[in-house]
Amino acid sequence: MKRFALLAIALSFAPAARADLTHKIQSSIQLTVDGAASQASRIGSTVSVSGSNVTLGTAPTLSSLTPGSAVGYTPGAWSVTTAGDAFSYSESFIEGDATPSATTVSSGVVGSLPMLGSTTTTSGGVAATLAGTIASDSALTLTAGGAGTTAIGQIVTELTVK
Numbered sequence: 001m002k003r004f005a006l007l008a009i010a011l012s013f014a015p016a017a018r019a020d021l022t023h024k025i026q027s028s029i030q031l032t033v034d035g036a037a038s039q040a041s042r043i044g045s046t047v048s049v050s051g052s053n054v055t056l057g058t059a060p061t062l063s064s065l066t067p068g069s070a071v072g073y074t075p076g077a078w079s080v081t082t083a084g085d086a087f088s089y090s091e092s093f094i095e096g097d098a099t100p101s102a103t104t105v106s107s108g109v110v111g112s113l114p115m116l117g118s119t120t121t122t123s124g125g126v127a128a129t130l131a132g133t134i135a136s137d138s139a140l141t142l143t144a145g146g147a148g149t150t151a152i153g154q155i156v157t158e159l160t161v162k
Contacts, residue, residue: 020162027155029132029140034148036124043117045071045096051089054078060091071095125149 047060056078063072073093080087100114113121130145132153140153 020160022158022160022162024158024160025138025155026158027134027138027140028153029134029142030150030152031130031132031145032150032152033125033127033130033145034122034150036122038113038119038121040100040114040116040119042097042099043094045073045094047073047091047093049076049089049091051078051087053081053085053087054089055081060093071098123148 045062047062049056049060056076058077060076061072061074063074073095075093076091078089097116100116103114104111113119125148126146127149128146129143130149130151131141131143132151133141134153134155135141138155138157140155142151142153144151
């Protein structure tokens with residue numbers, strides 16, 4: 001019994017354990033629906049002529065380009081320089097884009113997209129059933145949406161003992 005009493009007295013003088021305990025829980029859900037986009041670049045009109053043993057009488061011409069109409073193109077006139085000798089003549093023409101009318105946006109929608117020489121169009125996302133919830137027990141529930149959507153959920157738990 002004396003030993004037990006001595007042990008009890010010794011333990012009562014032992015330093016108390018001290019610890020700072022921090023517990024953090026952070027949770028988040030990010031839902032994204034892609035927007036529609038279109039990027040168009042106009043190409044210009046070009047004409048080129050090349051040849052050998054030919055004489056160019058009248059050069060090919062381009063007239064001015066106006067909205068909604070084709071550019072005026074007149075081919076060149078040429079003749080062989082030395083009759084009986086080999087000759088070559090090449091003329092090429094690319095019609096450029098007319099100046100498009102301005103586009104308007106109404107309620108986030110462009111009524112008609114310009115179609116030019118180089119056009120890239122991306123369709124917008126469809127939210128459909130896109131959803132996400134975080135329950136009180138930190139359970140994540142993510143529901144896929146339609147095309148062009150993203151759902152990201154995360155829970156970060158941090159425990160610090162000092």
